[in-house]
Amino acid sequence: MKRKLRMGMIGGGKDAFIGAIHRIAANMDGLIELVCGALSSSPEKAIESGRTLFLPEDRIYRNYEEMILQESRLPAGERMDFVSIVTPNHAHFAPAMMALEHGFHVVIDKPITFTLEEAKLLKKKTEETGLSLLLTHTYAGYPMVKQAREMVKAGELGKIRKIIVEYPQGWLSRLSEKDGNPQAAWRTDPARSGKSGCMGDIGTHAAHLAEYISGLKITKLCADLSIVVDGRALDDDGNVLLKFDNGSNGVLIASQIAAGEENALRIRVYGEKGGLEWAQQEPNTLILKWLDAPVQILRAGGHQLSSYAAFNSRTPGGHPEGYLEAFANLYRNFALCVSAKNEGIKAASEAYDYPSVDEGIRGMAFINNVVNSSLSNDKWINFEV
Known part of the structure; x- marks a missing residue:
């Protein structure tokens, strides 16, 4: 792995339980850094949450559409590599699909989408793009x-x-x-x-x-x-x-x-x-x-x-190792596989053992x-x- 992967987060702002869990897990192995976020459906709360996490002012976004579009316009060496979606179920599909359409890998909480039809559309899009998707079934x-x-x-x-x-x-x-x-x-x-x-x-x-x-x-x-x-x-x-x-x-x-x-x-x-x-x-x-x-x-x-x-x-x-470490294992394995894909090599076979879009379906x-x-x-x- 030649560098840290750059993560953007959708949801998970101030007072959100699961967003903090994702950030701790992603950070645990030093392979991932949070670089941007659209951290709430409320623009005011999104900005406040981004500042609380000391994100750069120009990478605190008011909504996920703005974040994905702006990040996709940045040079390859600066833009995020993947998005982590930690919103309620009804707000999973649209940002995940938009991220994939703009070339970003996706991490998403379970259940993967609001409907089975949406999950199948995400599978089709990952197959079209060759991008990776991690579904955070923590216990795996x-x-x-x-x-x-x-x-x-x-x-x-x-x-x-x-x-x-x-x-x-x-x-x-x-x-x-x-x-x-x-x-x-x-x-x-x-x-x-x-x-x-x-x-x-x-x-x-x-x-x-x-x-x-x-x-x-x-x-x-x-x-x-x-x-x-x-x-x-x-x-x-x-x-x-x-x-x-x-x-x-x-x-x-x-x-x-x-x-x-x-x-x-x-x-x-x-x-x-x-x-x-x-x-x-x-x-x-x-x-x-x-x-x-x-x-x-x-x-x-x-x-x-x-x-x-x-x-x-x-x-x-x-x-003792517990919930946070299990969560971090998923993020680490995903990061190793995405980095290997970026470098045109294969990761260790054990790293590919994480839940993905098929488990979401x-x-x-x-x-x-x-x-x-x-x-x-x-x-x-x-x-x-």
Whole structure:
């Protein structure tokens, strides 16, 4: 890598939680620098936010259209290399498409777009331009998630038979969107979040994790979505039965009204020879349960891990790595691949292991199918993409 990549940010300004997370993650390895931003849909707040981050005055933009156009006119040695889009769901597609049309790579939060059709258009545009897109499914960045995936891929568990994935949260147990909580307000608003609330927000994470670790694809599902808190416009709880393309079955539970829970994402994958278990709140640990042997515990930073787990481990064993480091792994891998592309070379194979537009399409299809299933009288529906 001959220089830092230059990043522009859309959204994520003053008081925005996820924008700060993205900036910390992008900065962690010293491969990326923030050079410009259109940090809010409010021009005044965008300018104030840019100044707070000490961006150059002439590269603090009032809106994303202005930023993309002005940056595209700068000399190649000055303009941004990619945009990071950290806006609510309804404001993902337009800036992503405009960035790609003007020659910029894209980082985007999940779900990738507001509709499945928009996600497919982004895929078509990345294929036309040859530009890269990172979808920040954070949990794919954890070393022990990658270890689990490699063990399944190597056949160590045998044929996969069952997958159980759950993501309970409790932060929407009350009608927080009516009490001035801005995160709750947009996530429960169909105009900004889309056709699903809980399943679109965290159910997509659970579905992606199930497919990512197992290497399988969901082919059928049977879903039941609920609005538990009176007065809410979108689902805040749901249960989904799954069928995968190898004939195995699974269960996915996502809830934002599980009072007292924080971010208790947990997955269990069972094969013919044994099973594995990983929990986001104890991310350095992978538990292996064997049919004919004692339980085995693997730890991040330990010996005899896969090259993919080792590539994404940052500290020696016993030094906790978590959410920020997993996020940073995605940014680092993306940066290594974009820089290699710029130089006409190949990055390490492990670097290409990050979620992209195809996972975005799967996520949007998951939302569509879950909502359609919940509204249907059919027990099972085919997973349509």
